[in-house]
Amino acid sequence: MQNQTNTPREVAIQITGLKKQYKLGQIGGGTLTADLQSWWSRVRGKEDPNVKIGTDTRLFGKTFMALNGVDLTVYKGEALGIIGRNGAGKSTMLKVLSRITAPTEGEIRLNGRVASMLEVGTGFNQEMTGRENIYMNGAILGMTKAEVDAKLDQIIEFSECGDFIDTPVKRYSSGMFVKLAFAVAAHLDSEIMVMDEVLAVGDMKFQQKCLGKMSDVAGQEGRTVLYVSHNMSTIRQLCTRCVVLDQGRVIFEGDVEQAIAVYMDTTDVNVVHYDLDDVGRMNVGAGQRFRLQSLDFVDKESSVYADTEKVRVRIQWFVTEPFAGIHMKMNLHFRDSSPVGITHPVNLGAAEPGRTYTTTFEFDPSLLGEGQYFFYLDIFDGDMRTAVCLDKPVTEFRFEVTSADLTMPEWAAGWGRIHFPPVKLIKDSI
Amino acid sequence: MTTQNSQNWTTVIRPKTGWFDIDTGELWRYRDLVVMFVKRNFTVLYKQTILGPLWILLNPLLTTLIFNIVFGGIASMPTDGVPSFLFYMAGNTVWTFFAGCVNGTANTFVTNAGLFGKVYFPRLTMPVSQVLTSLINFLIQLAMFACFWVYFAIAQPGSVHITLWAVTLPLLVLQVMLLGLGVGIIVSSLTTKYRDLAIAVTFGVQLWMYATPVVYSMGSLSESPRLAKLVALNPMTAPVELFRAALLGHGTFTAGMLAFSVIATVVLLLLGVVLFSRVEKTFMDTV
Numbered sequence: 035m036q037n038q039t040n041t042p043r044e045v046a047i048q049i050t051g052l053k054k055q056y057k058l059g060q061i062g063g064g065t066l067t068a069d070l071q072s073w074w075s076r077v078r079g080k081e082d083p084n085v086k087i088g089t090d091t092r093l094f095g096k097t098f099m100a101l102n103g104v105d106l107t108v109y110k111g112e113a114l115g116i117i118g119r120n121g122a123g124k125s126t127m128l129k130v131l132s133r134i135t136a137p138t139e140g141e142i143r144l145n146g147r148v149a150s151m152l153e154v155g156t157g158f159n160q161e162m163t164g165r166e167n168i169y170m171n172g173a174i175l176g177m178t179k180a181e182v183d184a185k186l187d188q189i190i191e192f193s194e195c196g197d198f199i200d201t202p203v204k205r206y207s208s209g210m211f212v213k214l215a216f217a218v219a220a221h222l223d224s225e226i227m228v229m230d231e232v233l234a235v236g237d238m239k240f241q242q243k244c245l246g247k248m249s250d251v252a253g254q255e256g257r258t259v260l261y262v263s264h265n266m267s268t269i270r271q272l273c274t275r276c277v278v279l280d281q282g283r284v285i286f287e288g289d290v291e292q293a294i295a296v297y298m299d300t301t302d303v304n305v306v307h308y309d310l311d312d313v314g315r316m317n318v319g320a321g322q323r324f325r326l327q328s329l330d331f332v333d334k335e336s337s338v339y340a341d342t343e344k345v346r347v348r349i350q351w352f353v354t355e356p357f358a359g360i361h362m363k364m365n366l367h368f369r370d371s372s373p374v375g376i377t378h379p380v381n382l383g384a385a386e387p388g389r390t391y392t393t394t395f396e397f398d399p400s401l402l403g404e405g406q407y408f409f410y411l412d413i414f415d416g417d418m419r420t421a422v423c424l425d426k427p428v429t430e431f432r433f434e435v436t437s438a439d440l441t442m443p444e445w446a447a448g449w450g451r452i453h454f455p456p457v458k459l460i461k462d463s464i
Numbered sequence: 465m466t467t468q469n470s471q472n473w474t475t476v477i478r479p480k481t482g483w484f485d486i487d488t489g490e491l492w493r494y495r496d497l498v499v500m501f502v503k504r505n506f507t508v509l510y511k512q513t514i515l516g517p518l519w520i521l522l523n524p525l526l527t528t529l530i531f532n533i534v535f536g537g538i539a540s541m542p543t544d545g546v547p548s549f550l551f552y553m554a555g556n557t558v559w560t561f562f563a564g565c566v567n568g569t570a571n572t573f574v575t576n577a578g579l580f581g582k583v584y585f586p587r588l589t590m591p592v593s594q595v596l597t598s599l600i601n602f603l604i605q606l607a608m609f610a611c612f613w614v615y616f617a618i619a620q621p622g623s624v625h626i627t628l629w630a631v632t633l634p635l636l637v638l639q640v641m642l643l644g645l646g647v648g649i650i651v652s653s654l655t656t657k658y659r660d661l662a663i664a665v666t667f668g669v670q671l672w673m674y675a676t677p678v679v680y681s682m683g684s685l686s687e688s689p690r691l692a693k694l695v696a697l698n699p700m701t702a703p704v705e706l707f708r709a710a711l712l713g714h715g716t717f718t719a720g721m722l723a724f725s726v727i728a729t730v731v732l733l734l735l736g737v738v739l740f741s742r743v744e745k746t747f748m749d750t751v
Contacts, residue, residue: 133584136745
């Protein structure tokens with residue numbers, strides 16, 4: 035930034051008018067016969083036999099712009115952060131940049147080779163040894179054998195897998211697997227590195243090592259890093275500049291802190307403090323004898339949680355008459371309002387009027403599949419069967435769960451919302 | 465903040481435009497990847513098997529034996545006076561090569577969707593490495609064929625002889641490989657939308673074998689000229705007959721058949737490359 039006035043900086047990536055369009059609804063029937071069937075019934079004006087009953091077909095054939103005219107210039111040696119809420123177009127942009135899918139309109143000019151790390155361990159083969167996989171992965175990411183040869187020792191050392199390098203990777207722990215995969219990608223010679231939240235893995239120590247390596251790549255080696263993440267602290271640590279995407283457009287470009295502030299305003303999960311004094315209640319009488327005043331997601335800038343984290347919430351409340359015991363449960367819903375479940379009631383303890391109470395509680399989201407959720411707080415008197423509602427604000431407390439488990443594929447719509455732990459194998463006695 | 469239009473860009477990403485949009489230079493830069501894929505194909509296929517790479521020989525050997533018993537023994541079909549075992553093995557060796565090329569490449573997009581969705585490399589490296597894997601298998605099987613050839617040449621002198629056509633063998637191998645690649649990538653491009661083809665292809669290749677003089681010879685069709693004409697329209701007919709003519713001394717083909725086969729190969733390959741380059745850029749949105 036400082037030498038901008040003296041010499042024009044070298045451009046690494048120039049994006050002009052980039053658009054990517056997707057069709058809504060199912061594309062094709064999947065088989066030739068299904069397509070022919072659909073076509074034949076359309077011709078006769080009959081109902082399509084391949085459309086699920088009750089499906090809203092009005093949106094079919096309509097299009098959706100995942101990227102809607104993005105213009106962006108990235109300079110050499112920059113570490114550019116890309117943030118935005120889910121569906122803002124971040125991943126689509128990375129996919130187009132790394133040439134996985136072609137844009138619908140517009141152009142990207144690249145100065146240098148692009149290495150994309152949209153997933154660590156892409157192309158790793160379970161049967162092959164660590165060493166073989168280094169060559170394989172390197173080749174997939176665009177390195178020649180000679181280049182891998184030259185860096186092999188560095189890669190093995192960085193991966194901390196030296197003792198197991200000639201063991202098939204199917205015997206590796208998931209942590210070792212990730213370390214090895216990251217090591218290969220971090221030692222690529224490409225001038226532009228594109229990364230999609232790959233740092234959210236491995237232990238803390240290794241994460242810091244990866245971030246350090248990435249900073250070196252951008253700062254000292256003069257390469258360009260594009261980094262997408264929901265984790266604002268890694269964005270702060272790594273990036274020198276930041277863009278905010280919303281609905282397929284760049285809505286902010288510049289300073290990292292300002293960008294984070296802008297992002298917080300766009301997202302559903304930006305609110306971490308709720309004032310409940312003036313909001314409506316679910317039923318008449320609620321909020322009279324007992325009143326929730328506020329709710330906070332503790333120590334968070336956004337209520338996005340990895341499924342390995344705990345959702346920590348603090349509430350403030352008061353009572354207008356003495357209580358021997360007050361019960362609370364959470365009513366959990368998916369973002370589309372479909373109910374997910376409730377928590378078992380917990381006793382907040384006895385309370386006296388005239389003072390304000392603060393209660394902090396923890397919720398474990400590890401059973402929830404990836405996605406955005408909200409909960410209502412339900413405060414009641416007595417046990418569940420004879421419960422009398424004391425307070426239930428209409429506010430939806432929103433939070434998002436992301437998966438920290440790289441071995442899981444993206445959460446599919448048909449899986450419901452609950453991610454149970456694996457079944458337990460019982461040894462059969464013979 | 466000057467926009468440097470004069471700058472030399474390494475890559476420019478645009479919406480798909482041209483019909484023939486394959487960057488062969490790039491494919492060459494990724495040659496190490498092709499080698500890695502070929503190695504992987506072998507490692508993965510024979511890991512945790514008892515006989516390992518021996519299967520490369522066992523497969524054609526058993527097939528030849530069965531052909532020999534069913535078509536040579538039971539149906540006693542004529543083999544142009546060539547020892548029937550060598551006759552079937554010759555046909556089967558060429559056909560296995562071709563079938564391997566087609567079957568290996570036909571599922572390129574569907575089986576690699578996960579990989580293709582995460583990282584870019586020239587997609588053609590995948591089918592090319594499959595075809596090269598088939599080529600190595602073929603060369604190993606050719607060596608086995610040579611052993612049997614020597615045995616029959618000594619045991620039954622005069623029953624087989626190499627002709628001048630043998631000079632064309634390298635070209636023949638290349639042609640069969642390109643034909644297999646062409647057909648394979650056409651199928652793989654279409655399977656991104658229509659999965660039926662993936663099922664149809666294994667079956668189709670099997671049927672195709674019977675339209676090719678593998679278990680019979682063109683010479684034996686001389687009494688039914690209409691059938692002969694039909695078989696001659698198969699681009700694989702000329703290569704199989706040429707292979708036999710070169711190494712066994714008996715094969716029936718005309719210059720017209722050869723020319724047709726070569727033209728068909730070129731057309732199918734070009735069509736395949738065009739389809740493939742259309743599909744590779746956007747298949748992630750439809751697969």
